Amino acid sequence: MEELSLIYSVCSMFPEFSMVNILKVTPGACLQHVIIEGAVKPEGEREKESQGQEQETTSSHQKGIVIIHDYFHLRMIKDSEKAVPFLLEGLDNTEIRVLSPLPAAGLDKEVTYEKFHQVSHSLGDLVGQYFTGEKPKGQLEIEGILKVGTNITGVGELKLDTDGTLSLRPPSNGSQYFLTPVDFDVIISALAGAAINFWARLRYYRHLEAHREQERKEFNRLLAEAARQQNNVPGQDNLQGVAMCVICLNQPCICVLLDCGHVCCCHTCYQALPQQYCPICRQRIVRVLPLYQV
Incomplete structure (x- = not known):
């Protein structure tokens, strides 16, 4: 967190120290933990009718577990996702390309399309499903978009590519990747609350074990x-x-x-x-x- 605060303070007090200049003097031209705030902007040209940029298409196949003719739970047997990269534009018009948005936490998209495609079964399929106890239900397809102009706070790894492009990506050390419409203070408050909750539960668990x-x-x-x-x-x-x-x-x-x-x-x-x-x-x-x- 000290590294994040230092970079933010330097860029605020000294505008000539831009992110590009900082990354040029950084070993590997990469910072593992940075805070980026900006508005969503499409990468390249887009249609005039389109109001969203980051499109996510989720396709999942569902299978039901059957006892005779009664379903008691569903499980997903296949889940495939794809997304379109987009840009974050800051107040100084600096553009940062956002890579791999799907693994990020806190990114809520507006659902624009949702349809369940139910599969049809032949007589042989029904006989096999009776003995195996599993019956495929169908395919659920969901599409969501992130509207252009939405203010997003990103916390992740910032890298300067060889062509001079800035890109935000999941941290290479396995840390949490954030893309959320709330500001950084809200993220810190939520993480602090989760840490306090975990600490309280851990103390209660240890007290319970000692009592037992x-x-x-x-x-x-x-x-x-x-x-x-x-x-x-x-x-x-x-x-x-x-x-x-x-x-x-x-x-x-x-x-x-x-x-x-x-x-x-x-x-x-x-x-x-x-x-x-x-x-x-x-x-x-x-x-x-x-x-x-x-």
Whole structure:
């Protein structure tokens, strides 16, 4: 970010230091992270009736998963996209060619054409689909355009080509490529919010894991204490009269779920519960204790 701010400040305070001049003295004539703001402009001649430049045609083939005659979900088996490069023109009339716009994040285009082409099936196809459980639904075709004059903020790699043309492309180091109608401050705010959200979720996850580890150690301590007490009783079988876990069906129920008091699962299945609710009555589990056999 310091590199981006420095380039922006130099170009603002000293107009003679244009992007071309900066790239000429940069090794490789390339900057991996730059901020470009400008208006969309067509590359070359365009028809007078056309109001958009960056055209995207998306063609996807959909296939449905079938159980007998009931569809329960769709999956895409092929997705092909193509786009037309365009230019970004700044306030100083500097033109930058935008390459590979489709991988960029934040680029919303106006849908101008959408049609679903449903396929027809012969009798042999229907018989094969009955046994395979998959039935092709058809082809969905969508076209979208980016209107000329739309203000776009691009964050990516800027390179000076051998013919003197400036081009903006996805960063070669794998960083995120942005093309969005919002300004750079909004992008930074969104990324900061995502980082804070990730940090909060990570802290919660670590806290939850620490709590589960502490609970597991306490349970094992109580279980070992109960086993020592039972071993003092001669001829007593520790598993006598203990029901099997209702989840895995192969381990004895050694957990008492509180506050409901149900004894219905082993400790391994209790830890694997996606939510802390009793499998029998669905009451929230406050704590768990080992089962004592006396």
